[in-house]
Amino acid sequence: MKQVRTVFMGTPKIAKTLLENILQAGISIDLVVTQPDRKVGRKQQVVYSPVKECALDNAIPVFQPQKIKEDFDPILKIQPDLIITCAYGQIVPDEVLNAPRFGCVNLHGSLLPKYRGAAPIQRAVWNQDKESGMSLMKMVSEMDAGPVFSEERILLDEEETTSSLFDKMADAASRLLIRDFDKICREDASYTEQDKTLVTYAKKISKDDEKIDLSRSDQEIFAQIRALSLEPGGYVFIKKRKFKILEAHYHDHSISKPLSFLGKYKNGYGLALHNGVLEIVRCQMEGKPVVSGSDFANGQGRSLIDMTCE
Known part of the structure; x- marks a missing residue:
């Protein structure tokens, strides 16, 4: 693996699995960005995000901005070559997207341009899709609209749940990123634009x-x-x-x-x-x-x- 200055941005379990796997594969992470700690339960116990837990276990510095649109200087100070995101949970500002020379890539849980948006994995199960997948894409200002570098398809079984599909997506994301890491760490890396005529959206799960x-x-x-x-x-x-x-x-x-x-x-x-x-x-x-x-x-x-x- 190339030694590049890399920032990882993510929050839930799927992102933790990805982070664990890429660290094991020898990809070095210089900074982890994740959502702020939460207080849960009657006792208001402080709970770390799964990604923060992984970062602390691996002695990686952690940055937790309340609003990344207003607070992102620690990311820029790293002078990252590459930023990797997976289910971070906030919209990343252009100042961050444009900072790394190899760009900002995202692991998105659908076969883009299908299911852009907040809940692609849940909607694939809800709509009884037979197939879904993970896309390795370059991030742009418009949500999930960036060009795609590679993808891995996943077949859904008749009793697929969101939980089981999240696990499959985490493994697929890990395989994609580990396999293609050196390829995306090139200034001439080639991405394929999405077909705008095929765009669909996966709205957030509401109450x-x-x-x-x-x-x-x-x-x-x-x-x-x-x-x-x-x-x-x-x-x-x-x-x-x-x-x-x-x-x-x-x-x-x-x-x-x-x-x-x-x-x-x-x-x-x-x-x-x-x-x-x-x-x-x-x-x-x-x-x-x-x-x-x-x-x-x-x-x-x-x-x-x-x-x-x-």
Whole structure:
């Protein structure tokens, strides 16, 4: 690997996996930029981003601007040759994009120009796509509009979840960057412009998206649940309380009472849909901890048998 001054920008687990893999491959990182620490829970405990944890474990300096559009001097002081981004979480200003001589590259979880935007991985699962992929692209001012250097395609299986696809995307991003690192560290590196006529957008998952639309077909309901699995989780209402379905399998099954709970079903808890049954593997009743579907079936779920949800 070429020894170039490199800045890495990222925040969640997918970016941490990428950072771990490229460090192991011998790519040196001079500075990590990630989102500020968060306070969570009743005790307001300070939580680091996964990327910060990795950076600290590897003794890499960390920069956490509240607003990178206003605070980016530490990046420029590095005089980076290359900036690598993956799910950073803020819009990177032109001053930063234009700083490195080899440019600023991004690992984006779709086959561009399809699914530009905030939630390409979730939307691929929600829309029941058969294929997605990871793109290694050069960043420009317009969101996800930069030219593409390379891509890796990923086949989605029938029970693909956002969580499982994120893991596959992290591995694909690592392979792309490690394989092409020396190639993009050239001032004459060749990128291919996106076809503007094929652009689609993947809007951010909203709070409204988390309510499971039980009027849809079974496969559409199951796709929505998988797109929200394991986080933030899709929910239905039971007696005006949210019931989150965090992980499930679907089975064809004759139904006598649609949208009602069946009690213990296979290795989980059963919810009848229209033409089949959801085997709920992991769930959470509002105000309660996350439990397995089996434990829920043996506990609170017994009182919900035959009750309908909405």
